[in-house]
Amino acid sequence: MVDRTNLYRIAPFAAYVFFMILEDVLLKFGWEANDIRWLYAAKIIVVAGLLWGMRSAYSELRWPGAAGFRTWGIAVIAGIVVFVAWINMTADWMVMGEAVGFDPRNDDEIDWVFVAVRIAGAALVVPVMEELFWRSFLMRWIQHPNFLSVDPAQVGLKALAIAAILFAVAHSLWFAGLFAGIVYSLLYMRSGTLWSPILAHAVTNGILGIWIVVTGNWGFW
Template identity: 30%
Template structure:
Protein backbone atom coordinates (compact mmCIF):
# COMPACT_ATOMS: atom_id res chain seq x y z
CA UNK A 1 0.00 0.00 0.00
CA UNK A 2 1.52 3.32 -1.00
CA UNK A 3 1.65 6.33 1.30
CA UNK A 4 -0.77 8.98 -0.03
CA UNK A 5 0.52 11.70 2.25
CA UNK A 6 4.23 11.15 2.40
CA UNK A 7 6.55 12.16 5.19
CA UNK A 8 7.33 15.68 6.35
CA UNK A 9 10.35 17.50 4.99
CA UNK A 10 13.24 17.90 7.39
CA UNK A 11 12.60 20.69 9.88
CA UNK A 12 14.21 23.97 8.89
CA UNK A 13 16.22 25.81 11.53
CA UNK A 14 16.65 29.56 11.96
CA UNK A 15 20.30 29.35 10.91
CA UNK A 16 19.36 27.45 7.75
CA UNK A 17 16.88 30.15 6.79
CA UNK A 18 19.30 32.98 7.55
CA UNK A 19 22.07 31.29 5.56
CA UNK A 20 19.75 30.91 2.60
CA UNK A 21 18.86 34.60 2.66
CA UNK A 22 15.21 34.14 3.65
CA UNK A 23 13.37 36.54 6.00
CA UNK A 24 13.48 35.78 9.74
CA UNK A 25 11.01 33.22 11.03
CA UNK A 26 9.01 35.88 12.87
CA UNK A 27 8.21 37.66 9.61
CA UNK A 28 7.06 34.37 8.08
CA UNK A 29 4.55 33.58 10.84
CA UNK A 30 1.78 35.81 9.46
CA UNK A 31 1.52 34.06 6.07
CA UNK A 32 1.64 30.66 7.78
CA UNK A 33 -1.21 31.53 10.13
CA UNK A 34 -3.25 32.97 7.25
CA UNK A 35 -2.69 29.79 5.25
CA UNK A 36 -3.71 27.76 8.30
CA UNK A 37 -6.93 29.77 8.67
CA UNK A 38 -7.65 29.34 4.96
CA UNK A 39 -7.16 25.58 5.35
CA UNK A 40 -9.65 25.60 8.23
CA UNK A 41 -12.18 27.60 6.21
CA UNK A 42 -11.90 25.27 3.21
CA UNK A 43 -12.25 22.22 5.46
CA UNK A 44 -15.40 23.62 7.09
CA UNK A 45 -16.98 24.44 3.72
CA UNK A 46 -16.20 21.02 2.27
CA UNK A 47 -17.40 19.30 5.44
CA UNK A 48 -20.72 21.16 5.37
CA UNK A 49 -21.29 20.51 1.66
CA UNK A 50 -20.39 16.82 1.95
CA UNK A 51 -22.52 16.40 5.07
CA UNK A 52 -25.47 18.09 3.39
CA UNK A 53 -25.08 15.91 0.30
CA UNK A 54 -24.89 12.72 2.36
CA UNK A 55 -27.90 13.84 4.41
CA UNK A 56 -29.93 14.40 1.25
CA UNK A 57 -28.84 11.01 -0.08
CA UNK A 58 -29.95 9.35 3.16
CA UNK A 59 -33.30 11.15 3.00
CA UNK A 60 -33.88 10.03 -0.60
CA UNK A 61 -33.02 6.45 0.34
CA UNK A 62 -35.49 6.55 3.24
CA UNK A 63 -38.23 7.86 0.92
CA UNK A 64 -37.59 4.96 -1.46
CA UNK A 65 -37.84 2.51 1.45
CA UNK A 66 -41.10 4.09 2.64
CA UNK A 67 -42.59 3.91 -0.86
CA UNK A 68 -41.60 0.25 -1.19
CA UNK A 69 -43.13 -0.53 2.19
CA UNK A 70 -46.38 1.00 0.93
CA UNK A 71 -46.49 -1.32 -2.08
CA UNK A 72 -45.08 1.25 -4.48
CA UNK A 73 -47.65 3.88 -3.55
CA UNK A 74 -46.28 7.24 -2.43
CA UNK A 75 -47.89 8.28 0.86
CA UNK A 76 -48.70 11.85 1.76
CA UNK A 77 -45.86 14.26 2.44
CA UNK A 78 -46.60 14.34 6.17
CA UNK A 79 -46.49 10.55 6.37
CA UNK A 80 -43.16 10.44 4.52
CA UNK A 81 -41.66 13.05 6.82
CA UNK A 82 -42.71 11.04 9.86
CA UNK A 83 -41.39 7.79 8.41
CA UNK A 84 -38.00 9.27 7.53
CA UNK A 85 -37.31 10.32 11.12
CA UNK A 86 -33.81 11.02 12.41
CA UNK A 87 -30.68 9.24 11.11
CA UNK A 88 -29.61 6.34 13.31
CA UNK A 89 -26.13 5.53 14.54
CA UNK A 90 -25.09 3.82 11.31
CA UNK A 91 -26.26 6.72 9.14
CA UNK A 92 -24.58 9.28 11.38
CA UNK A 93 -21.29 7.38 11.33
CA UNK A 94 -21.38 7.14 7.54
CA UNK A 95 -22.21 10.84 7.22
CA UNK A 96 -19.36 11.77 9.54
CA UNK A 97 -16.96 9.57 7.58
CA UNK A 98 -18.05 11.09 4.27
CA UNK A 99 -17.80 14.67 5.52
CA UNK A 100 -14.43 14.41 7.25
CA UNK A 101 -12.89 12.23 4.54
CA UNK A 102 -13.96 14.72 1.88
CA UNK A 103 -12.48 17.63 3.85
CA UNK A 104 -9.19 15.78 4.43
CA UNK A 105 -8.82 14.64 0.81
CA UNK A 106 -9.68 18.03 -0.69
CA UNK A 107 -7.21 19.83 1.60
CA UNK A 108 -4.52 17.26 0.89
CA UNK A 109 -4.97 17.26 -2.88
CA UNK A 110 -5.39 21.02 -3.25
CA UNK A 111 -3.13 22.41 -0.52
CA UNK A 112 -0.54 19.87 0.71
CA UNK A 113 -0.10 17.04 -1.81
CA UNK A 114 3.00 14.94 -1.15
CA UNK A 115 5.81 14.83 -3.68
CA UNK A 116 7.38 11.62 -4.94
CA UNK A 117 10.43 12.34 -2.79
CA UNK A 118 8.29 12.72 0.33
CA UNK A 119 6.54 9.44 -0.38
CA UNK A 120 9.87 7.61 -0.71
CA UNK A 121 11.12 9.19 2.52
CA UNK A 122 7.93 8.18 4.28
CA UNK A 123 8.17 4.55 3.21
CA UNK A 124 11.86 4.46 4.16
CA UNK A 125 10.97 5.78 7.62
CA UNK A 126 8.22 3.18 7.96
CA UNK A 127 10.79 0.42 7.49
CA UNK A 128 12.89 1.63 10.42
CA UNK A 129 12.50 -0.34 13.65
CA UNK A 130 12.59 2.86 15.71
CA UNK A 131 9.49 4.12 13.88
CA UNK A 132 7.47 1.15 15.09
CA UNK A 133 8.84 1.50 18.63
CA UNK A 134 7.88 5.17 18.81
CA UNK A 135 4.48 4.42 17.29
CA UNK A 136 3.56 1.83 19.90
CA UNK A 137 5.00 3.94 22.72
CA UNK A 138 3.06 7.06 21.76
CA UNK A 139 -0.18 5.16 21.09
CA UNK A 140 -0.08 3.48 24.50
CA UNK A 141 1.11 6.66 26.26
CA UNK A 142 -1.75 8.71 24.81
CA UNK A 143 -4.31 6.19 26.00
CA UNK A 144 -2.67 5.89 29.44
CA UNK A 145 -2.40 9.66 29.81
CA UNK A 146 -6.03 10.33 28.91
CA UNK A 147 -7.15 7.51 31.24
CA UNK A 148 -5.08 8.87 34.10
CA UNK A 149 -6.38 12.40 33.57
CA UNK A 150 -9.94 11.08 33.51
CA UNK A 151 -9.36 9.22 36.78
CA UNK A 152 -7.85 12.25 38.52
CA UNK A 153 -10.61 14.54 37.32
CA UNK A 154 -13.22 11.99 38.46
CA UNK A 155 -11.72 12.20 41.95
CA UNK A 156 -12.17 15.96 41.70
CA UNK A 157 -15.82 15.52 40.75
CA UNK A 158 -15.55 16.09 37.00
CA UNK A 159 -16.96 13.39 34.71
CA UNK A 160 -17.39 14.81 31.20
CA UNK A 161 -19.44 13.01 28.58
CA UNK A 162 -17.97 13.41 25.07
CA UNK A 163 -20.41 14.79 22.51
CA UNK A 164 -20.26 11.59 20.46
CA UNK A 165 -20.58 9.15 23.39
CA UNK A 166 -24.28 8.39 22.85
CA UNK A 167 -23.60 7.70 19.18
CA UNK A 168 -20.66 5.42 20.02
CA UNK A 169 -22.68 3.45 22.57
CA UNK A 170 -25.60 2.97 20.17
CA UNK A 171 -23.23 1.86 17.41
CA UNK A 172 -21.56 -0.57 19.83
CA UNK A 173 -24.91 -2.20 20.55
CA UNK A 174 -26.18 -2.48 17.00
CA UNK A 175 -23.20 -2.04 14.63
CA UNK A 176 -20.02 -3.13 16.46
CA UNK A 177 -18.10 -4.08 13.30
CA UNK A 178 -18.88 -0.73 11.68
CA UNK A 179 -17.82 1.05 14.88
CA UNK A 180 -14.47 -0.76 14.94
CA UNK A 181 -13.82 -0.03 11.26
CA UNK A 182 -14.72 3.62 11.77
CA UNK A 183 -12.76 4.17 15.01
CA UNK A 184 -9.69 2.08 14.21
CA UNK A 185 -9.35 2.47 10.42
CA UNK A 186 -11.26 5.39 8.90
CA UNK A 187 -11.09 8.07 11.59
CA UNK A 188 -7.33 7.75 12.26
CA UNK A 189 -6.61 7.88 8.52
CA UNK A 190 -8.58 10.99 7.60
CA UNK A 191 -7.91 12.83 10.87
CA UNK A 192 -4.15 12.37 10.59
CA UNK A 193 -4.24 13.34 6.92
CA UNK A 194 -6.07 16.56 7.75
CA UNK A 195 -4.65 17.62 11.11
CA UNK A 196 -1.09 16.31 10.93
CA UNK A 197 -0.20 16.21 7.21
CA UNK A 198 -2.05 19.36 6.12
CA UNK A 199 -2.47 21.64 9.14
CA UNK A 200 0.63 20.75 11.17
CA UNK A 201 2.75 19.78 8.16
CA UNK A 202 2.60 23.31 6.73
CA UNK A 203 4.30 24.69 9.86
CA UNK A 204 6.77 21.82 10.02
CA UNK A 205 7.90 22.41 6.46
CA UNK A 206 8.37 26.12 7.23
CA UNK A 207 10.48 25.49 10.32
CA UNK A 208 7.77 26.40 12.89
CA UNK A 209 6.83 22.97 14.30
CA UNK A 210 5.96 24.13 17.81
CA UNK A 211 3.55 26.77 16.56
CA UNK A 212 2.07 24.13 14.26
CA UNK A 213 1.64 21.70 17.14
CA UNK A 214 -0.16 24.39 19.15
CA UNK A 215 -2.58 25.52 16.43
CA UNK A 216 -3.28 22.11 14.87
CA UNK A 217 -3.85 20.54 18.29
CA UNK A 218 -6.21 23.36 19.24
CA UNK A 219 -8.19 22.76 16.06
CA UNK A 220 -8.19 19.01 16.77
CA UNK A 221 -9.59 19.59 20.26
CA UNK A 222 -12.29 22.00 19.09
CA UNK A 223 -13.48 19.64 16.37
CA UNK A 224 -13.95 16.84 18.87
CA UNK A 225 -15.66 18.94 21.54
CA UNK A 226 -17.43 21.97 20.12
CA UNK A 227 -18.51 24.40 22.86
CA UNK A 228 -22.25 24.53 23.37
CA UNK A 229 -23.08 21.19 21.74
CA UNK A 230 -23.15 19.21 24.98
CA UNK A 231 -24.38 19.59 28.53
CA UNK A 232 -20.84 19.43 29.93
CA UNK A 233 -19.95 22.20 32.40
CA UNK A 234 -16.92 24.43 31.61
CA UNK A 235 -14.50 22.34 33.70
CA UNK A 236 -15.52 19.16 31.90
CA UNK A 237 -15.18 20.85 28.50
CA UNK A 238 -11.70 22.02 29.49
CA UNK A 239 -10.82 18.45 30.48
CA UNK A 240 -11.92 17.12 27.09
CA UNK A 241 -9.93 19.84 25.34
CA UNK A 242 -6.85 18.83 27.32
CA UNK A 243 -7.34 15.19 26.36
CA UNK A 244 -7.89 15.86 22.66
CA UNK A 245 -5.30 18.62 22.49
CA UNK A 246 -2.70 16.43 24.17
CA UNK A 247 -3.56 13.61 21.79
CA UNK A 248 -3.13 15.90 18.80
CA UNK A 249 0.17 17.24 20.11
CA UNK A 250 1.53 13.73 20.71
CA UNK A 251 0.60 12.55 17.21
CA UNK A 252 2.09 15.69 15.65
CA UNK A 253 5.33 15.16 17.54
CA UNK A 254 5.38 11.52 16.40
CA UNK A 255 4.97 12.61 12.78
CA UNK A 256 7.83 15.07 13.24
CA UNK A 257 10.02 12.49 15.01
CA UNK A 258 9.56 9.58 12.62
CA UNK A 259 9.12 11.35 9.26
CA UNK A 260 6.14 9.28 8.14
CA UNK A 261 2.41 9.91 8.46
CA UNK A 262 1.84 6.20 8.91
CA UNK A 263 3.27 6.48 12.44
CA UNK A 264 0.55 8.79 13.85
CA UNK A 265 -2.12 6.96 11.85
CA UNK A 266 -1.14 3.66 13.48
CA UNK A 267 -0.67 5.22 16.93
CA UNK A 268 -4.09 6.85 16.63
CA UNK A 269 -5.61 3.52 15.63
CA UNK A 270 -3.90 1.81 18.59
CA UNK A 271 -5.25 4.42 21.02
CA UNK A 272 -8.79 4.11 19.68
CA UNK A 273 -8.64 0.31 19.68
CA UNK A 274 -7.48 0.25 23.31
CA UNK A 275 -10.30 2.63 24.25
CA UNK A 276 -12.88 0.38 22.62
CA UNK A 277 -11.53 -2.72 24.32
CA UNK A 278 -11.08 -1.25 27.80
CA UNK A 279 -14.45 0.49 27.84
CA UNK A 280 -16.18 -2.60 26.45
CA UNK A 281 -17.48 -0.88 23.33
CA UNK A 282 -16.12 -3.34 20.77
Protein backbone atom coordinates in the same frame (compact mmCIF):
# COMPACT_ATOMS: atom_id res chain seq x y z
CA MET B 1 -11.42 30.16 -3.89
CA VAL B 2 -9.89 27.27 -1.93
CA ASP B 3 -6.75 25.80 -3.44
CA ARG B 4 -7.31 22.21 -4.60
CA THR B 5 -4.31 21.00 -2.64
CA ASN B 6 -5.94 22.36 0.52
CA LEU B 7 -9.41 21.17 -0.47
CA TYR B 8 -8.31 17.56 -0.86
CA ARG B 9 -7.31 17.51 2.82
CA ILE B 10 -10.20 19.63 4.09
CA ALA B 11 -13.05 17.84 2.27
CA PRO B 12 -12.96 14.47 4.14
CA PHE B 13 -12.70 16.29 7.47
CA ALA B 14 -15.51 18.68 6.51
CA ALA B 15 -17.73 15.73 5.56
CA TYR B 16 -17.05 14.15 8.95
CA VAL B 17 -17.94 17.39 10.75
CA PHE B 18 -21.11 17.76 8.65
CA PHE B 19 -22.40 14.42 9.90
CA MET B 20 -21.52 15.34 13.49
CA ILE B 21 -23.55 18.54 13.15
CA LEU B 22 -26.41 16.61 11.53
CA GLU B 23 -26.44 14.18 14.47
CA ASP B 24 -26.59 17.07 16.94
CA VAL B 25 -29.43 18.75 15.02
CA LEU B 26 -31.48 15.54 14.88
CA LEU B 27 -30.99 14.99 18.62
CA LYS B 28 -32.14 18.56 19.32
CA PHE B 29 -35.26 17.92 17.22
CA GLY B 30 -36.22 14.98 19.40
CA TRP B 31 -34.61 12.03 17.68
CA GLU B 32 -33.31 9.31 19.99
CA ALA B 33 -29.61 8.44 19.89
CA ASN B 34 -30.49 4.85 18.98
CA ASP B 35 -32.47 6.05 15.95
CA ILE B 36 -29.47 7.74 14.34
CA ARG B 37 -26.76 5.19 15.07
CA TRP B 38 -26.45 4.22 11.41
CA LEU B 39 -25.44 7.79 10.59
CA TYR B 40 -22.00 6.80 11.81
CA ALA B 41 -21.78 4.13 9.11
CA ALA B 42 -22.89 6.69 6.49
CA LYS B 43 -20.29 9.15 7.79
CA ILE B 44 -17.49 6.60 7.56
CA ILE B 45 -18.53 5.45 4.08
CA VAL B 46 -18.60 9.04 2.77
CA VAL B 47 -15.25 9.93 4.35
CA ALA B 48 -13.61 6.71 3.15
CA GLY B 49 -15.01 7.33 -0.33
CA LEU B 50 -13.56 10.84 -0.43
CA LEU B 51 -10.17 9.63 0.80
CA TRP B 52 -10.10 6.87 -1.80
CA GLY B 53 -11.28 9.12 -4.62
CA MET B 54 -8.59 11.71 -3.89
CA ARG B 55 -5.86 9.26 -2.89
CA SER B 56 -3.55 10.26 -5.76
CA ALA B 57 -3.31 13.78 -4.30
CA TYR B 58 -1.95 12.63 -0.95
CA SER B 59 1.78 12.67 -1.55
CA GLU B 60 2.39 12.48 2.20
CA LEU B 61 0.81 9.01 2.24
CA ARG B 62 3.48 7.46 0.06
CA TRP B 63 4.96 4.57 2.01
CA PRO B 64 8.25 5.56 3.68
CA GLY B 65 10.79 2.97 2.67
CA ALA B 66 13.39 4.35 5.08
CA ALA B 67 11.24 4.03 8.20
CA GLY B 68 12.28 1.13 10.38
CA PHE B 69 11.09 -0.93 13.32
CA ARG B 70 12.00 1.83 15.79
CA THR B 71 9.65 4.32 14.08
CA TRP B 72 6.70 1.93 14.18
CA GLY B 73 7.50 0.73 17.69
CA ILE B 74 7.52 4.27 19.04
CA ALA B 75 4.22 4.97 17.26
CA VAL B 76 2.56 1.92 18.82
CA ILE B 77 3.81 2.82 22.29
CA ALA B 78 2.66 6.42 21.82
CA GLY B 79 -0.78 5.19 20.79
CA ILE B 80 -1.04 3.10 23.95
CA VAL B 81 0.11 6.03 26.12
CA VAL B 82 -2.53 8.29 24.57
CA PHE B 83 -5.21 5.64 25.21
CA VAL B 84 -4.24 5.42 28.90
CA ALA B 85 -4.27 9.22 29.16
CA TRP B 86 -7.62 9.44 27.34
CA ILE B 87 -9.51 7.24 29.80
CA ASN B 88 -7.92 8.90 32.85
CA MET B 89 -8.00 12.60 31.95
CA THR B 90 -11.66 12.93 32.89
CA ALA B 91 -11.72 15.44 35.77
CA ASP B 92 -14.53 17.99 35.49
CA TRP B 93 -12.21 20.77 34.34
CA MET B 94 -10.79 18.48 31.65
CA VAL B 95 -14.20 17.97 30.03
CA MET B 96 -16.04 20.41 27.76
CA GLY B 97 -19.73 19.92 27.16
CA GLU B 98 -21.35 16.51 27.37
CA ALA B 99 -20.69 13.65 24.95
CA VAL B 100 -23.76 11.71 23.85
CA GLY B 101 -21.77 8.54 23.39
CA PHE B 102 -22.58 5.58 21.21
CA ASP B 103 -24.47 2.70 22.82
CA PRO B 104 -24.63 -0.36 20.50
CA ARG B 105 -27.05 -2.31 22.70
CA ASN B 106 -30.57 -3.35 21.77
CA ASP B 107 -32.55 -4.53 24.81
CA ASP B 108 -29.25 -5.02 26.67
CA GLU B 109 -27.89 -7.18 23.84
CA ILE B 110 -24.87 -5.78 22.05
CA ASP B 111 -25.35 -5.35 18.30
CA TRP B 112 -21.97 -6.58 17.06
CA VAL B 113 -22.50 -5.15 13.59
CA PHE B 114 -22.68 -1.66 15.11
CA VAL B 115 -19.60 -2.42 17.20
CA ALA B 116 -17.62 -3.68 14.20
CA VAL B 117 -18.53 -0.64 12.10
CA ARG B 118 -17.69 1.74 14.94
CA ILE B 119 -14.30 0.22 15.72
CA ALA B 120 -13.36 -0.20 12.04
CA GLY B 121 -14.28 3.40 11.31
CA ALA B 122 -12.47 4.75 14.35
CA ALA B 123 -9.31 2.69 13.83
CA LEU B 124 -8.99 2.57 10.04
CA VAL B 125 -10.68 5.64 8.54
CA VAL B 126 -10.66 8.38 11.19
CA PRO B 127 -6.87 8.31 11.80
CA VAL B 128 -6.11 8.81 8.10
CA MET B 129 -8.70 11.57 7.72
CA GLU B 130 -7.71 13.43 10.91
CA GLU B 131 -3.96 13.16 10.47
CA LEU B 132 -4.22 14.41 6.90
CA PHE B 133 -6.16 17.43 8.13
CA TRP B 134 -4.71 18.28 11.55
CA ARG B 135 -1.06 17.33 11.14
CA SER B 136 -0.17 17.20 7.45
CA PHE B 137 -2.33 20.13 6.36
CA LEU B 138 -3.25 22.48 9.21
CA MET B 139 -0.09 22.32 11.31
CA ARG B 140 2.18 22.77 8.29
CA TRP B 141 -0.14 25.38 6.73
CA ILE B 142 0.12 27.49 9.89
CA GLN B 143 3.87 27.29 9.46
CA HIS B 144 3.62 28.31 5.80
CA PRO B 145 0.64 28.46 3.38
CA ASN B 146 2.60 26.37 0.88
CA PHE B 147 2.37 23.54 3.37
CA LEU B 148 3.60 20.75 1.08
CA SER B 149 6.98 22.48 0.97
CA VAL B 150 7.29 22.35 4.76
CA ASP B 151 9.33 19.49 6.11
CA PRO B 152 7.62 18.16 9.27
CA ALA B 153 10.85 18.71 11.21
CA GLN B 154 10.69 22.42 10.31
CA VAL B 155 7.35 23.01 12.06
CA GLY B 156 7.78 25.53 14.86
CA LEU B 157 6.35 25.67 18.36
CA LYS B 158 3.67 28.20 17.37
CA ALA B 159 2.23 25.99 14.61
CA LEU B 160 2.39 22.90 16.82
CA ALA B 161 0.64 24.68 19.70
CA ILE B 162 -2.15 26.22 17.60
CA ALA B 163 -2.93 22.95 15.82
CA ALA B 164 -2.87 21.00 19.09
CA ILE B 165 -5.19 23.49 20.81
CA LEU B 166 -7.67 23.40 17.93
CA PHE B 167 -7.52 19.60 17.98
CA ALA B 168 -8.25 19.76 21.72
CA VAL B 169 -11.34 21.97 21.44
CA ALA B 170 -12.74 19.61 18.78
CA HIS B 171 -13.12 16.96 21.51
CA SER B 172 -15.28 16.96 24.62
CA LEU B 173 -12.31 15.52 26.54
CA TRP B 174 -10.33 18.60 25.58
CA PHE B 175 -7.36 18.03 27.89
CA ALA B 176 -6.87 14.49 26.65
CA GLY B 177 -7.29 15.87 23.13
CA LEU B 178 -4.57 18.43 23.76
CA PHE B 179 -2.23 15.71 25.00
CA ALA B 180 -3.04 13.50 22.01
CA GLY B 181 -2.57 16.39 19.58
CA ILE B 182 0.87 17.15 20.95
CA VAL B 183 1.94 13.49 20.90
CA TYR B 184 0.73 12.86 17.34
CA SER B 185 2.32 16.11 16.14
CA LEU B 186 5.69 15.26 17.70
CA LEU B 187 5.57 11.82 16.12
CA TYR B 188 5.06 13.41 12.70
CA MET B 189 7.79 15.98 13.24
CA ARG B 190 10.33 13.47 14.52
CA SER B 191 9.63 10.61 12.11
CA GLY B 192 9.01 12.70 8.98
CA THR B 193 6.25 10.32 7.87
CA LEU B 194 2.52 10.83 8.38
CA TRP B 195 2.12 7.08 8.80
CA SER B 196 3.68 7.34 12.25
CA PRO B 197 0.88 9.45 13.83
CA ILE B 198 -1.68 7.55 11.73
CA LEU B 199 -0.51 4.28 13.30
CA ALA B 200 -0.46 5.79 16.80
CA HIS B 201 -3.94 7.26 16.30
CA ALA B 202 -5.22 3.91 15.01
CA VAL B 203 -3.77 2.09 18.03
CA THR B 204 -5.38 4.60 20.41
CA ASN B 205 -8.79 4.37 18.77
CA GLY B 206 -8.67 0.60 18.32
CA ILE B 207 -7.76 -0.14 21.93
CA LEU B 208 -10.24 2.47 23.14
CA GLY B 209 -13.03 0.79 21.17
CA ILE B 210 -12.21 -2.64 22.63
CA TRP B 211 -11.97 -1.18 26.14
CA ILE B 212 -15.35 0.54 25.77
CA VAL B 213 -17.05 -2.69 24.72
CA VAL B 214 -15.42 -4.72 27.51
CA THR B 215 -16.16 -2.17 30.25
CA GLY B 216 -19.43 -0.72 28.94
CA ASN B 217 -18.16 2.87 29.17
CA TRP B 218 -20.24 3.95 26.17
CA GLY B 219 -19.84 7.63 26.96
CA PHE B 220 -16.27 7.53 25.67
CA TRP B 221 -17.66 6.90 22.18
